[in-house]
Each structure stands twice: as structure tokens, then as C-alpha cells.
Amino acid sequence: MRIGIDIDDTTFITVKAMIKYADVYHSQVLGRKTTKNTLGLIQNRYYLKAIYGWNDNEKFDFFDKYYKDVLKECKMMKDANIVCQRLKEKGHQIYFITARLTNIKDCQTEEITKQSLEENHIPYDKLIINASDKLKVAKENEIQVFIEDSYDTCKELLENGIESILMTTKMNQDIHQETIVRVKNWKEIYEEILKIENKII
Secondary structure: OEEEEOOEOOOEEOHHHHHHHHHHHHHHHOOOOOOOOOHHHOOOOOHHHHHHOOOHHHHHHHHHHHHHHHHHHOEEOOOHHHHHHHHHHOOOEEEEEOOOOOOOOOOOHHHHHHHHHHHOOOOOOEEEOOOOOHHHHHHHOOOOEEEEOOHHHHHHHHHOOOEEEEEOOOOOOOOOOOOOEEEOOHHHHHHHHHHHHHHHO
16 A cells, blocks of 8 residues: 655654744743643644744744754654554555645755654655645545544545544544544554555455
């Protein structure tokens, strides 16, 4: 199978680093008190604007100042490398498809991402950066199953005939549905891939 995998908060824990530097920017650069809501109340990808109340200029100023640090500081989710290695051994193709930004000043997003994958011994066949329309990218690359932390993306993929697996996070845990398969970790991802593999065969 050709497997599409998201990176941020699916393969690497990004939100912790993002919030850490967002707190610094909010208090030290903007000079405002941090009165953010819990992540559990934020169910979309615009959580920085929702939590901190930033306008677009402030958001992109934050990215220019700290995005590189955020990407470099992300930690791999437990067992992501082991599961990807097993999937490759079984003959599956792994496509990392991420919406990570490529237009940030002084930030070589693709090189940082490749380095993170290499340092954590995560094998893959292709890396696609700045994929804002993941359904389009998935179709173009003939992805059969997609692992993602965005509920909306999983729903859209499933509605278009692409199997999807939703990685549960604080931002999507309160969304209740029955059609999308949920997992809590990479061991569960492997188990679900085996089920899909058997179903396709």
C-alpha cells in the first residue's frame, strides 16, 4: 500500500514546542499577559490565533521569529520510527505529507524536516512539504491510507474514498463520530494498517 502520513502532532509532537515559543512571543515581544484557553477547546489548525487573539501580522511575525526553533525542537512520537520501519519491511511505501510552511524567513523547512526524520531513523519514500490541500496531494500520489491528526482532513479523505486514521490529540479528542478510525499511539496505527491491509487483500 501507499501510505500518507502527516508530520506535526502525528509523527512529531509539535504543539508543545509551538505553545512554548508562542508564550514567549506573546509576553516578551508583544508585552501581553498570557490568558490562553485549554487546547481541548481548539478544534482547528488556527489554534494560535484562537488562543492568543493574534491578528495575521502578529501570527506571521511569530513564525518569522520562532518557526525554525519550533521545528527543530519537535520530539518524535513514541514508536513512530519502529512502526515505519516495519511498514517498509512489509513492502509498503511511506509518503510524508505535511502542511509545514516553506515561506518563512531564514527557515529551511524541508531540510530541517529531512534532518529530523533521518536523526530519528524514520524511513520514507517521499516527503511533500507545504501541502495545504492534502486531498489533492493524496489523489495525485495515489495514497490508499492516510494518517492524520486533523479531523476535518480525515473526514474529507474518507468521503473521497481514501482510508483515514485519526491520531487523537487534545484538540480533537472531544469530536464525537463513528466513521473515522481513532488511534492513541503508533502501535495502534500499526494494528489498524494491518486491518486495512487484510481488507484490501
